[in-house]
């Protein structure tokens with residue numbers, strides 16, 4: 389994950405007037421005395437001291453939390469690095485030239501704060517200082533999954549139930565229940581195809597979801613087809629399952645047995661690691677029968693659950709290097 393994307397991000401494109409307006413809001417007179425309220429001569433005990441620190445770290449322009457690098461103008465007005473790139477080198481508060489001054493004191497404060505993982509709303513209970521938090525978030529088990537649909541750039545992400553609905557409704561993916569399957573892949577003029585991705589199929593069994601992929605690509609000099617299964621969940625869970633694929637005809641047969649890869653690994657990564665059933669095009673056309681002008685492959689397969697994984701640490705191609 390790109391670490392920059394974790395920092396202060398706001399999707400609103402603000403013009404200068406809006407920036408000024410938003411700037412004055414967080415420290416407006418109604419809010420500023422908040423931390424110094426004295427009730428009956430006693431400091432209000434319900435106000436947690438950390439609140440003021442968090443307010444101090446709120447970017448006055450976009451109101452997101454500021455993390456290093458934190459910038460300031462010559463008059464000491466602070467702003468986050470995302471906003472700094474947007475204000476054309478002029479302080480949104482005093483309109484002085486911004487220059488390239490960091491606010492190291494505030495950066496130290498930001499680094500020392502314990503913050504919840506940004507996926508806490510997905511169920512992650514972890515709390516870290518800033519830099520450890522950024523590292524953790526890149527591998528957090530609660531981080532959303534990317535849409536497993538291959539063949540188009542899709543930016544959808546979320547938890548598995550969300551993605552299953554998304555695949556069905558937005559990509560019109562075929563959904564099947566059961567742990568055995570029998571799928572036909574057809575293509576006219578298969579010799580013209582260099583890189584092709586067939587519509588994926590989703591299987592629902594053992595209370596889990598699996599994606600069956602079928603692609604054509606060039607493996608070295610040889611045009612090949614490849615079928616493989618991905619598990620909709622994380623890698624640890626994927627190891628609890630195995631699958632087999634079989635394709636053949638006219639007295640020949642190719643079979644593959646493997647562990648489904650997690651959808652955390654992109655279909656491209658799985659493909660490039662050859663972790664699936666690879667069929668040379670000539671053999672695929674032979675299996676298709678007829679005059680070999682058309683691809684007509686029947687792929688059968690089965691998914692099963694392993695006994696509690698004895699070799700849980702087994703090496704996955706291209707993951708152990």
Ligand SMILES: [Zn+2]
Pocket residue numbers: 396447448449450451452467468469470471472
């Ligand atoms: Zn900002």
Ligand SMILES: [Zn+2]
Pocket residue numbers: 461462463464465479480481482483484
């Ligand atoms: Zn300023």
Ligand SMILES: [Zn+2]
Pocket residue numbers: 505506507508512513514524525528529530
């Ligand atoms: Zn987390």
Ligand SMILES: [Zn+2]
Pocket residue numbers: 535536537542543544554558559
């Ligand atoms: Zn999608």
